[in-house]
Amino acid sequence: MVVDAGHGGYDPGGILGLRTDPNEKTVTLAVARRLARILRSQGLRVVMTRNGDVFVPLGQRTAPTYYFRGHAVFVSIHFNAALRPSARGIETYYYRPDSLGLAMRVHRAILAATRAEDRYVHWRGFFVVRRSAVPAILCECGFLTNPDESRLADRADYQQRLAGAIAAGIIAQRREGNPYGIQEPVIVSPAPPVYRPLRHRRAVSRHYGRSRQGYYHHRAHRQTKTRRTGHRHRH
Ligand code: ZN
Numbered sequence: 646m647v648v649d650a651g652h653g654g655y656d657p658g659g660i661l662g663l664r665t666d667p668n669e670k671t672v673t674l675a676v677a678r679r680l681a682r683i684l685r686s687q688g689l690r691v692v693m694t695r696n697g698d699v700f701v702p703l704g705q706r707t708a709p710t711y712y713f714r715g716h717a718v719f720v721s722i723h724f725n726a727a728l729r730p731s732a733r734g735i736e737t738y739y740y741r742p743d744s745l746g747l748a749m750r751v752h753r754a755i756l757a758a759t760r761a762e763d764r765y766v767h768w769r770g771f772f773v774v775r776r777s778a779v780p781a782i783l784c785e786c787g788f789l790t791n792p793d794e795s796r797l798a799d800r801a802d803y804q805q806r807l808a809g810a811i812a813a814g815i816i817a818q819r820r821e822g823n824p825y826g827i828q829e830p831v832i833v834s835p836a837p838p839v840y841r842p843l844r845h846r847r848a849v850s851r852h853y854g855r856s857r858q859g860y861y862h863h864r865a866h867r868q869t870k871t872r873r874t875g876h877r878h879r880h
Contacts, residue, residue, distance in 0.1 A: 646684050646691045646815070647709045649773060650677035651723040654700025659726040665789035670698065672798045673722045676786060679808035680722070687816060703772045710778040716819055718747060719781035720811060721773045724798055725788045733794050734762030736785040738769050742830050744780040746823030751782060751814030753824070758810035759803075761787060761794070768830075784811060 650673040652658035658669025674695070681691045694706040710719050725736065737752035739745055748766045756763055764785075774781040786807050787794035797803040823829070 646681075646689050646717060647694065647707075647713065647719040647777075647779075648677045648681045648684070648691055649694040649706050649719065649721040650674040650696075651721060653695050653698055656700055658724070659789060660728070663726060663728070663790065665726060665795060667789065667795070667799045669724045669726070669789055672724055672786075672789070672804065674698070675801075675804045676807050676811075677722045679805050680720070680811050683808055683812040684815070687812070704776070706773050707776040707778070707781075710781070713779055717779040718744075718815060718818075719773070719777040719779055720751070720815065721771075721781070721783040722811075723783060723785050725785040726790045727788055728790070730790055730792065732788050733791040734764040735759065735787060736764040737766045738771055738774055738783040738785070739766065739781065740768065740770050740774040741777065741780055744774070744782055745829050746827045747780050747815070747818045748782045749824050749827050750818045751784060751811050754810040754814035754817075755784065755786065755807060758806050759787075759797075 650670075652670035652673060654670075656670065657664075658673065659665050674697075677693060678696070681693055684691050692709045694709070695701045706721070707719065710717065725732070735752065735755050737748045737755075739748040745766070745768075752763075752766050755761070771783050774783050787798055789795045789798060
């Protein structure tokens with residue numbers, strides 16, 4: 646299992662210029678640590694992409710998936726942000742066709758455990774789910790810009806409930822396969838998973854640009870991109 650706590654270090658997460666209390670990077674790590682502990686207690690091998698307040702480049706987050714085969718999965722923990730404080734609820738993302746069942750199981754488990762609003766499962770090419778070599782999902786575990794959900798996200802018991810639900814979804818998926826009624830869609834991958842520095846940076850920013858809540862989400866990565874390739878931007 647690869648457990649990925651979103652953001653970290655100089656990348657606090659959330660929306661540019663909008664501070665949340667707690668920071669996204671803090672609560673993603675708290676939930677990721679709890680998730681790792683639960684999965685290990687079930688006898689699973691767990692690699693965490695970060696276990697402290699450090700910045701980890703996106704490519705380094707998916708790297709461990711290339712060493713795993715068989716039943717490994719990649720789970721990225723995030724919290725949402727929106728300019729509208731009333732925005733609330735849980736969203737789950739997947740990209741690889743073999744990850745929809747896992748996304749559905751984990752999404753339903755989180756909803757059942759938290760009774761949060763259902764913002765559905767979405768197919769979207771966030772870097773970490775797109776570049777994973779194993780089934781991969783990204784969980785947006787509530788809005789830190791919503792007063793109720795941000796208060797909950799800061800509570801240890803709520804973090805434990807989220808982690809427990811995600812773990813239950815992963816374990817049920819391993820044991821039982823796809824939930825009833827879920828057929829994996831056939832999605833023709835737009836590009837083979839090879840590393841092409843310039844093209845892949847453009848693709849990443851295009852995907853983030855399209856995302857509703859995720860537009861400013863991976864600020865640190867976007868800045869890196871602009872700095873390094875700014876003069877090449879005309880095409
Ligand atoms: Zn995030």
